[in-house]
Amino acid sequence: DTGVSQDPRHKITKRGQNVTFRCDPxxxxxxxxxxxxxLGQGPEFLTYFQxxxxxxxxxxxxxxxxxxxxxxxxxxxEIQRTEQGDSxxxxxxxxxxxxxxGYTFGSGTRLTVV
Amino acid sequence: DQQVKQNSPSLSVxxxxxxILNCDYTNSMFDYFLWYKKYPAEGPTFLISIxxxxxxxxxxxxxxxxxxxxxxxxLHIVPSQPGDSAVYFCAASAKAGGTSYGKLTFGQGTxxxxxx
Numbered sequence: 001d002t003g004v005s006q007d008p009r010h011k012i013t014k015r016g017q018n019v020t021f022r023c024d025p026x027x028x029x030x031x032x033x034x035x036x037x038x039l040g041q042g043p044e045f046l047t048y049f050q051x052x053x054x055x056x057x058x059x060x061x062x063x064x065x066x067x068x069x070x071x072x073x074x075x076x077x078e079i080q081r082t083e084q085g086d087s088x089x090x091x092x093x094x095x096x097x098x099x100x101x102g103y104t105f106g107s108g109t110r111l112t113v114v
Numbered sequence: 115d116q117q118v119k120q121n122s123p124s125l126s127v128x129x130x131x132x133x134i135l136n137c138d139y140t141n142s143m144f145d146y147f148l149w150y151k152k153y154p155a156e157g158p159t160f161l162i163s164i165x166x167x168x169x170x171x172x173x174x175x176x177x178x179x180x181x182x183x184x185x186x187x188x189l190h191i192v193p194s195q196p197g198d199s200a201v202y203f204c205a206a207s208a209k210a211g212g213t214s215y216g217k218l219t220f221g222q223g224t225x226x227x228x229x230x
Contacts, residue, residue, distance in 0.1 A: 004157070033217060042118075042203050042220030043158065056217060091157055095215075102148060102160030103218060110155075 004106035006092050012112045013082055020078045021109045025094030032075050033103065034067055035091040036060070043091055049075060082113045117141045118206050120221035128229055133191040135224050137204030140185065144206035146215055149178060149189045152201045194228045201225050
Protein backbone atom coordinates (compact mmCIF):
# COMPACT_ATOMS: atom_id res chain seq x y z
CA ASP A 1 0.00 0.00 0.00
CA THR A 2 1.51 3.32 -1.05
CA GLY A 3 -0.53 5.61 1.16
CA VAL A 4 -3.41 7.94 0.32
CA SER A 5 -3.73 8.67 -3.37
CA GLN A 6 -5.51 11.67 -4.89
CA ASP A 7 -6.37 12.32 -8.50
CA PRO A 8 -5.89 14.63 -10.30
CA ARG A 9 -2.96 16.52 -8.75
CA HIS A 10 -3.92 19.71 -10.53
CA LYS A 11 -7.16 20.92 -12.08
CA ILE A 12 -7.80 24.19 -13.89
CA THR A 13 -11.43 24.87 -14.71
CA LYS A 14 -13.57 27.72 -15.90
CA ARG A 15 -16.01 29.34 -13.53
CA GLY A 16 -19.37 27.61 -13.65
CA GLN A 17 -18.01 24.19 -14.61
CA ASN A 18 -18.34 21.08 -12.46
CA VAL A 19 -15.28 19.23 -11.18
CA THR A 20 -14.81 15.88 -9.45
CA PHE A 21 -11.86 14.71 -7.41
CA ARG A 22 -11.03 11.18 -6.33
CA CYS A 23 -9.35 9.88 -3.19
CA ASP A 24 -8.12 6.33 -2.57
CA PRO A 25 -7.39 5.84 1.14
CA UNK A 26 -5.08 3.33 2.80
CA UNK A 27 -6.94 0.08 2.30
CA UNK A 28 -7.33 -0.91 5.94
CA UNK A 29 -8.48 2.56 7.04
CA UNK A 30 -12.21 2.84 7.49
CA UNK A 31 -12.33 6.61 8.02
CA UNK A 32 -11.85 9.10 5.20
CA UNK A 33 -11.73 12.89 5.49
CA UNK A 34 -11.83 15.79 3.08
CA UNK A 35 -10.15 19.11 3.91
CA UNK A 36 -9.61 22.34 2.00
CA UNK A 37 -6.54 24.52 2.35
CA UNK A 38 -6.07 28.06 1.06
CA LEU A 39 -2.84 30.04 1.02
CA GLY A 40 -1.58 30.98 4.46
CA GLN A 41 -4.19 28.92 6.28
CA GLY A 42 -4.32 25.50 7.84
CA PRO A 43 -6.47 22.75 6.37
CA GLU A 44 -10.19 23.28 7.01
CA PHE A 45 -12.45 20.30 7.62
CA LEU A 46 -15.13 19.67 5.00
CA THR A 47 -16.58 16.21 5.68
CA TYR A 48 -15.75 12.68 6.76
CA PHE A 49 -16.92 9.12 6.25
CA GLN A 50 -16.78 6.01 8.33
CA UNK A 51 -16.98 3.21 5.81
CA UNK A 52 -19.72 4.39 3.43
CA UNK A 53 -21.57 6.54 5.98
CA UNK A 54 -21.04 10.29 5.87
CA UNK A 55 -20.83 11.15 9.56
CA UNK A 56 -20.24 14.90 9.56
CA UNK A 57 -20.33 17.84 7.18
CA UNK A 58 -18.91 21.29 7.82
CA UNK A 59 -20.91 24.48 7.41
CA UNK A 60 -18.26 25.32 4.79
CA UNK A 61 -19.70 22.59 2.59
CA UNK A 62 -22.30 24.49 0.60
CA UNK A 63 -24.94 22.68 -1.41
CA UNK A 64 -22.66 22.95 -4.45
CA UNK A 65 -20.35 20.43 -2.79
CA UNK A 66 -21.13 16.75 -2.53
CA UNK A 67 -19.03 13.84 -1.38
CA UNK A 68 -19.58 10.12 -1.69
CA UNK A 69 -17.91 6.93 -0.60
CA UNK A 70 -20.22 4.38 -2.19
CA UNK A 71 -18.50 1.12 -1.23
CA UNK A 72 -16.54 2.29 1.75
CA UNK A 73 -13.32 2.38 -0.24
CA UNK A 74 -12.49 5.33 -2.55
CA UNK A 75 -14.30 8.65 -2.26
CA UNK A 76 -15.23 11.42 -4.67
CA UNK A 77 -15.73 15.12 -4.00
CA GLU A 78 -17.75 17.02 -6.58
CA ILE A 79 -18.05 20.78 -6.84
CA GLN A 80 -20.85 22.05 -9.04
CA ARG A 81 -20.94 25.48 -10.68
CA THR A 82 -17.42 26.32 -9.51
CA GLU A 83 -16.62 29.84 -8.30
CA GLN A 84 -13.27 31.60 -8.04
CA GLY A 85 -13.48 31.29 -4.26
CA ASP A 86 -13.34 27.50 -4.65
CA SER A 87 -9.70 27.77 -5.74
CA UNK A 88 -7.75 25.89 -3.10
CA UNK A 89 -5.86 22.69 -2.31
CA UNK A 90 -8.28 19.85 -1.57
CA UNK A 91 -6.76 17.29 0.77
CA UNK A 92 -7.95 13.81 1.57
CA UNK A 93 -6.89 11.88 4.65
CA UNK A 94 -7.64 8.47 6.08
CA UNK A 95 -7.35 6.88 9.49
CA UNK A 96 -8.18 3.76 11.40
CA UNK A 97 -11.17 3.86 13.70
CA UNK A 98 -9.10 5.02 16.66
CA UNK A 99 -7.10 7.57 14.69
CA UNK A 100 -4.69 7.73 17.56
CA UNK A 101 -1.61 7.32 15.40
CA GLY A 102 -2.14 10.25 13.11
CA TYR A 103 -4.24 10.70 10.06
CA THR A 104 -2.44 10.02 6.76
CA PHE A 105 -2.88 12.71 4.14
CA GLY A 106 -2.66 12.51 0.40
CA SER A 107 -0.71 15.03 -1.68
CA GLY A 108 -3.87 16.93 -2.51
CA THR A 109 -5.61 18.25 -5.62
CA ARG A 110 -4.83 21.85 -6.50
CA LEU A 111 -7.95 23.47 -8.00
CA THR A 112 -7.72 26.74 -9.90
CA VAL A 113 -10.95 28.34 -11.08
CA VAL A 114 -10.42 30.93 -13.80
CA ASP B 115 -13.91 31.32 15.21
CA GLN B 116 -10.33 30.09 15.29
CA GLN B 117 -10.28 27.29 17.86
CA VAL B 118 -6.61 26.47 17.28
CA LYS B 119 -4.17 29.32 16.88
CA GLN B 120 -0.53 29.52 15.93
CA ASN B 121 0.33 33.13 16.52
CA SER B 122 3.80 33.09 14.97
CA PRO B 123 3.58 32.98 11.17
CA SER B 124 7.30 32.30 10.88
CA LEU B 125 10.38 31.28 12.87
CA SER B 126 14.02 31.37 11.86
CA VAL B 127 16.72 29.43 13.75
CA UNK B 128 20.33 28.43 13.28
CA UNK B 129 21.24 24.83 12.57
CA UNK B 130 21.93 22.92 15.78
CA UNK B 131 19.86 25.25 17.97
CA UNK B 132 16.42 24.57 19.42
CA UNK B 133 13.23 25.40 17.51
CA ILE B 134 10.14 26.05 19.61
CA LEU B 135 6.77 26.25 17.89
CA ASN B 136 3.73 27.29 19.88
CA CYS B 137 0.02 26.60 19.63
CA ASP B 138 -2.99 27.72 21.67
CA TYR B 139 -6.51 26.30 21.67
CA THR B 140 -9.83 27.46 23.05
CA ASN B 141 -12.09 24.39 22.91
CA SER B 142 -12.04 22.52 26.24
CA MET B 143 -13.36 19.39 24.52
CA PHE B 144 -10.09 18.88 22.64
CA ASP B 145 -8.17 16.04 24.21
CA TYR B 146 -5.82 14.83 21.51
CA PHE B 147 -3.23 17.01 19.81
CA LEU B 148 -1.01 16.45 16.80
CA TRP B 149 1.77 18.21 14.94
CA TYR B 150 2.13 17.96 11.19
CA LYS B 151 4.90 19.07 8.87
CA LYS B 152 4.18 20.19 5.33
CA TYR B 153 6.45 20.76 2.34
CA PRO B 154 5.20 22.71 -0.70
CA ALA B 155 3.04 20.68 -3.10
CA GLU B 156 2.74 17.80 -0.62
CA GLY B 157 0.14 16.82 1.94
CA PRO B 158 0.82 17.26 5.67
CA THR B 159 2.96 14.54 7.25
CA PHE B 160 2.28 13.38 10.80
CA LEU B 161 5.10 14.16 13.25
CA ILE B 162 4.06 13.55 16.81
CA SER B 163 0.96 13.53 18.98
CA ILE B 164 -0.04 13.83 22.62
CA UNK B 165 -3.09 12.80 24.57
CA UNK B 166 -4.50 15.10 27.25
CA UNK B 167 -3.64 12.55 29.93
CA UNK B 168 0.04 13.36 29.34
CA UNK B 169 2.01 16.59 29.54
CA UNK B 170 4.98 15.49 27.45
CA UNK B 171 5.70 13.13 24.58
CA UNK B 172 9.07 12.60 23.00
CA UNK B 173 10.14 11.04 19.71
CA UNK B 174 13.78 11.46 18.77
CA UNK B 175 14.52 15.13 18.18
CA UNK B 176 10.86 16.08 18.60
CA UNK B 177 9.15 16.73 21.92
CA UNK B 178 5.62 18.01 22.41
CA UNK B 179 4.59 19.66 25.68
CA UNK B 180 0.97 20.15 26.73
CA UNK B 181 -0.22 22.64 29.36
CA UNK B 182 -3.94 21.94 29.74
CA UNK B 183 -4.62 24.70 32.24
CA UNK B 184 -3.21 27.26 29.82
CA UNK B 185 -4.65 25.46 26.76
CA UNK B 186 -1.21 25.65 25.21
CA UNK B 187 1.10 23.21 23.51
CA UNK B 188 4.53 23.51 22.03
CA LEU B 189 6.78 21.51 19.76
CA HIS B 190 10.52 21.48 20.49
CA ILE B 191 12.98 20.36 17.84
CA VAL B 192 16.50 19.73 19.11
CA PRO B 193 18.86 20.01 17.36
CA SER B 194 17.31 21.77 14.40
CA GLN B 195 18.46 20.73 10.94
CA PRO B 196 18.09 22.48 7.55
CA GLY B 197 15.84 19.59 6.43
CA ASP B 198 13.37 20.61 9.15
CA SER B 199 12.55 23.75 7.16
CA ALA B 200 8.84 23.44 6.36
CA VAL B 201 5.42 24.63 7.51
CA TYR B 202 4.36 23.15 10.85
CA PHE B 203 0.70 22.76 11.74
CA CYS B 204 -0.77 22.13 15.13
CA ALA B 205 -4.05 20.17 15.14
CA ALA B 206 -6.55 19.10 17.76
CA SER B 207 -9.35 16.59 18.03
CA ALA B 208 -12.09 15.51 20.39
CA LYS B 209 -13.59 12.08 20.76
CA ALA B 210 -16.49 11.65 18.37
CA GLY B 211 -19.25 9.39 19.59
CA GLY B 212 -17.43 8.90 22.87
CA THR B 213 -15.06 6.20 21.70
CA SER B 214 -12.93 7.45 18.85
CA TYR B 215 -11.53 10.64 17.42
CA GLY B 216 -13.13 12.42 14.49
CA LYS B 217 -12.09 15.47 12.54
CA LEU B 218 -8.96 17.53 13.13
CA THR B 219 -9.03 21.28 13.68
CA PHE B 220 -5.84 22.93 12.44
CA GLY B 221 -3.97 26.08 13.29
CA GLN B 222 -2.80 28.47 10.57
CA GLY B 223 0.73 27.09 10.51
CA THR B 224 4.22 28.38 11.27
CA UNK B 225 6.92 28.53 8.61
CA UNK B 226 10.16 27.23 10.11
CA UNK B 227 13.44 28.11 8.41
CA UNK B 228 16.62 26.47 9.69
CA UNK B 229 19.77 28.20 8.45
CA UNK B 230 22.99 26.21 7.95
